[in-house]
Amino acid sequence: MTSLRELIERDELLMAIGAWDALTARMAQQAGAEAVYMSGSCVSSSVHGGPDIGLTTMTEMTRRARQMAGVLDVPLIVDGDTGYGNELNAYRTVREYERAGANAIQLEDQTFPKRCGHFEGKDIISAPEFAAKIEAATDARESEDFLVIARTDALAVDGLDEAIRRAQLYKEAGADVLFVEAPTEREEMERVCREAPSPLLANLAAKGKTPPIPAEELTDIGYDMAIYPSDSFKAALKTIQDTYETLIDERSQENILDGMVEWEERDEITEMGDVEALEAKYAAAKDRYADREAEN
Numbered sequence: 001m002t003s004l005r006e007l008i009e010r011d012e013l014l015m016a017i018g019a020w021d022a023l024t025a026r027m028a029q030q031a032g033a034e035a036v037y038m039s040g041s042c043v044s045s046s047v048h049g050g051p052d053i054g055l056t057t058m059t060e061m062t063r064r065a066r067q068m069a070g071v072l073d074v075p076l077i078v079d080g081d082t083g084y085g086n087e088l089n090a091y092r093t094v095r096e097y098e099r100a101g102a103n104a105i106q107l108e109d110q111t112f113p114k115r116c117g118h119f120e121g122k123d124i125i126s127a128p129e130f131a132a133k134i135e136a137a138t139d140a141r142e143s144e145d146f147l148v149i150a151r152t153d154a155l156a157v158d159g160l161d162e163a164i165r166r167a168q169l170y171k172e173a174g175a176d177v178l179f180v181e182a183p184t185e186r187e188e189m190e191r192v193c194r195e196a197p198s199p200l201l202a203n204l205a206a207k208g209k210t211p212p213i214p215a216e217e218l219t220d221i222g223y224d225m226a227i228y229p230s231d232s233f234k235a236a237l238k239t240i241q242d243t244y245e246t247l248i249d250e251r252s253q254e255n256i257l258d259g260m261v262e263w264e265e266r267d268e269i270t271e272m273g274d275v276e277a278l279e280a281k282y283a284a285a286k287d288r289y290a291d292r293e294a295e296n
Helices: 004-008 022-030 040-048 060-070 085-101 127-141 154-158 161-172 186-195 216-221 231-250 262-268 272-295
Strands: 014-019 033-036 077-079 102-106 147-152 177-180 200-203 227-228
Touching: 004 014, 004 147, 014 022, 014 231, 022 033, 022 060, 022 186, 022 231, 022 262, 033 227, 040 060, 040 077, 040 231, 060 077, 060 085, 085 102, 085 127, 102 127, 102 177, 127 147, 127 161, 127 186, 154 161, 161 177, 161 186, 186 200, 186 216, 262 272
Parallel strands: 014 033, 014 227, 033 077, 077 102, 102 147, 147 177, 177 200, 200 227
Antiparallel strands: none
């Protein structure tokens, strides 16, 4: 596996594609994703069926991370929210995610319980308090290849000047990648890239506050990587909603069948062929051992 650090250091923007469970992680990789981003918002909604307002626990999140890492051959970036408490909580959070198979963690300077970065009504802790969390996070990691991404939500709360000041401090505290959340204009993004230390991450949350700028233009602006956390999730919600409503309203599957994958396509996605190959291998092994016993 190419390390996340190596992928970020290239001239080309690294696109980390959002997923929320093992199946969508596998599908992102099959589509060609070079890195997968475990969206805290999407996982949160899939766990408790509600909005991303800090209700999901670290245990629930690390369980999902372990499942996703188990099917991937590309780096997995995980959303660690606020670290679920103080510096010691952040320390343990990093340990748990790294041991679950993640390759990077994103931590943010919101108060807890937090809110989705593109929601209104956010609040943030002091910059020194979060800088100490970042230091704890870097101390906790067992491999230097595990990256710590520091996100600041200060732009929406205290403005761009404060967001950039915080980003600079978090870099000093040891963050590997900086993430200024939810700029609403290209000009804000350009200023972040001029004044904040690299590497820098852009969040292209689908239909969120940040404009949907193409990857090549993000590179030109100065970003090193971008996450696309919710594109597939929102598309899936639309498809599921339409499917349920059509099925119930029409009391028939007739008009929704064409929008579904075929049985064979589903088996390709879930890599059924690999499972069958293993089944055949161990069936042959049983026969081989049975023949040996018969000979004895």
